[in-house]
Amino acid sequence: MEREELQLLVEGISLxxxxxxxxxxxxxNHRLRTTGGRYLLRSHDIEFNPKQLEAFGREEFEKIIKHELCHYHLHLQGRGYQHKDRDFKEMLSRVGGARYCRSIPGTHNVSAKVLKYICQDCQQLYERKxxxxxxxxxxxxxxxxxxxFIKNS
Structure with a gap:
């Protein structure tokens, strides 16, 4: 999907x-990793993660668009636009937007490397990221x- 097509899709869903x-x-925005989209408070623009569209299709992507449009319209109206606000929750359920986006397979951090330290006196073991x-x-x-701590294999 090209940018112009995305713009028309968002405008259509909004209307x-x-x-x-x-x-x-x-x-x-190809740099988005853990979110489906984000509403920018200062410019009022909306950015979307293209990987969500590729991974889950247009139907799920439209739910993300509805979610971000809830932030957009509520903020411009001066109403509660944050996730915790009643206005946001009510509008989101009315339009059928996604509360959370799904995790893209293969993008989660595989367990981070754990560093181990040991006390030379009491042998207390410490694990740190x-x-x-x-x-x-x-x-x-x-x-x-x-x-x-280096484990002898």
């Missing part, structure tokens, strides 16, 4: 389901020196 005109820009400075930090149990 059909909301009875309101979409006056701003709709575009694809981020590296720590072993010259600065000590064991929380006995204040002993830490070293990287």
């Amino acid at each position: 059909r389901h909301f009875g309101l005109v979409f006056k701003h820009e709709a575009r694809f 981020r590296s720590i400075n072993i010259s600065k930090y000590v064991c929380g149990k006995c204040s002993g020196k830490l070293k990287k």
Whole structure:
């Protein structure tokens, strides 16, 4: 789907389901990863994740468009446009928009590498996602020196 086709689709859904005109820009953003789309508060433009369209088809994608249009129209009307707001929840259920977008297969982080540190004195094992400075930090149990834990295979 090209940008012009996306713009026409969003304008059509806005008129059909909301009875309101979409006056701003709709575009694809290939950098979006964990979301189906986003409404930009300052410019009032809407960006969409093209991977959602490719993975789940037009019907699911239209639900994402409705979701973002709820943010758009409520914000411009000065009503509650956030996910937690009653106005947003009511409008979303009335137009049949998606509350959440589906996860695209193969895009989730496979378990992050876990770094292991061991206390040289009490053998307390620490697992961390981020590296720590072993010259600065000590064991929380006995204040002993830490070293990287390397399992002997």
